[in-house]
Amino acid sequence: MTTDTLAMEIKRVEASRIHEVDFDNLVFGRHYSDHMFVADYINGEWTNLQIVPYANLSLSPATAALHYGQAIFEGMKAYKNEAGEPLMFRPLDNWARFNKSATRMCMPEVPEEIFMGGLTELLRTDAAWIPTAPDTSLYIRPYMFSTDAYIGVRPSDTYKFIIFTSPVGKYYSKPPRVKVEQHYIRAAEGGVGFAKCAGNYGGSLYPAKLAQQQGYDQIIWTDARDHEYVEESGTMNVMFFMDGKLVTPATSDTILNGVTRKSIVDIARHWGVPVEERKVAVKEIIDALKEGRLEAAFGAGTAVVVSPFGVIGFEGTDYELPAVTEDSFVSRVKNFLTDLRTGKTEDPFGWVVKA
Numbered sequence: 195m196t197t198d199t200l201a202m203e204i205k206r207v208e209a210s211r212i213h214e215v216d217f218d219n220l221v222f223g224r225h226y227s228d229h230m231f232v233a234d235y236i237n238g239e240w241t242n243l244q245i246v247p248y249a250n251l252s253l254s255p256a257t258a259a260l261h262y263g264q265a266i267f268e269g270m271k272a273y274k275n276e277a278g279e280p281l282m283f284r285p286l287d288n289w290a291r292f293n294k295s296a297t298r299m300c301m302p303e304v305p306e307e308i309f310m311g312g313l314t315e316l317l318r319t320d321a322a323w324i325p326t327a328p329d330t331s332l333y334i335r336p337y338m339f340s341t342d343a344y345i346g347v348r349p350s351d352t353y354k355f356i357i358f359t360s361p362v363g364k365y366y367s368k369p370p371r372v373k374v375e376q377h378y379i380r381a382a383e384g385g386v387g388f389a390k391c392a393g394n395y396g397g398s399l400y401p402a403k404l405a406q407q408q409g410y411d412q413i414i415w416t417d418a419r420d421h422e423y424v425e426e427s428g429t430m431n432v433m434f435f436m437d438g439k440l441v442t443p444a445t446s447d448t449i450l451n452g453v454t455r456k457s458i459v460d461i462a463r464h465w466g467v468p469v470e471e472r473k474v475a476v477k478e479i480i481d482a483l484k485e486g487r488l489e490a491a492f493g494a495g496t497a498v499v500v501s502p503f504g505v506i507g508f509e510g511t512d513y514e515l516p517a518v519t520e521d522s523f524v525s526r527v528k529n530f531l532t533d534l535r536t537g538k539t540e541d542p543f544g545w546v547v548k549a
């Protein structure tokens with residue numbers, strides 16, 4: 195694919211804001227780089243492709259997305275190699291998932307050359323914003339929303355596709371305490387659980403707030419019918435290392451097909467570690483924990499990377515998880531992923547792409 199032929203207007207900032215950011219104390223999602231990529235879907239085609247200064251949008255109060263939630267997004271990260279070149283990780287996987295979400299939400303697909311062309315040009319333009327300290331990266335947020343100024347309920351005719359970026363540090367500063375949710379649900383079969391649509395996150399906030407009031411950081415969602423099987427956690431897929439195996443819920447139409455999740459599965463298989471992608475009962479995990487067979491339970495996602503849980507709360511009891519050691523699977527896979535993404539190690543999978 196070549197993006198050189200993509201007609202794109204580039205308007206650069208007059209003065210960068212980069213000096214306003216304390217790169218030694220980056221928190222997640224507070225600062226935005228100088229530019230963003232914008233494209234409009236009008237009359238059945240993508241047009242007005244631009245790199246412009248990061249700025250507020252001007253929208254009609256009747257903008258359809260604000261009322262009926264036709265809005266989807268992706269999360270990606272860019273790193274730099276030792277030569278200072280911007281690196282992306284499996285960007286085509288995010289592009290493919292974005293379009294899957296778009297189809298489910300009755301939105302137009304974004305062609306590969308626009309997604310990749312916009313992304314590449316934005317990363318080249320704002321390469322100085324890619325941090326290099328341990329546990330930092332440039333978080334990338336591609337998203338699309340409906341823009342018709344119309345409040346009848348129907349798919350919009352017009353859309354905006356935007357990509358902006360944000361230099362970030364760790365998502366969680368300490369191992370999260372997670373609560374197994376047995377009342378509220380995130381997704382049901384036939385719904386939109388597999389799509390990265392805004393409403394999935396909006397709907398999770400109230401149960402998460404209740405869990406936070408009980409001293410937890412996040413929820414582990416269970417299946418909508420019986421609350422018996424683990425689905426995923428707030429912003430991440432859930433994985434377990436037990437009995438010498440990597441065990442994780444199989445993806446389905448209620449679980450997001452996470453890029454970090456599937457990368458960890460592939461790495462484990464590459465290393466000869468047994469992997470089970472299947473239904474995972476909550477009780478099975480608690481039993482393994484009580485019997486000392488559970489080495490780790492962790493979240494996997496773009497934002498959190500690999501985040502071992504500190505505590506699992508289930509039916510009123512808090513179960514402490516063992517501390518993660520340097521030679522554990524979790525530490526090894528986290529370090530390997532970081533080394534791959536920063537070009538420090540040979541990439542046997544062809545996942546790392548230069549911007």
Ligand code: COI
Nearest residue numbers: 269270429495496497498
């Ligand atoms: C990501 O990992 O990119 C996510 O989607 C999490 C985000 C909602 C903070």
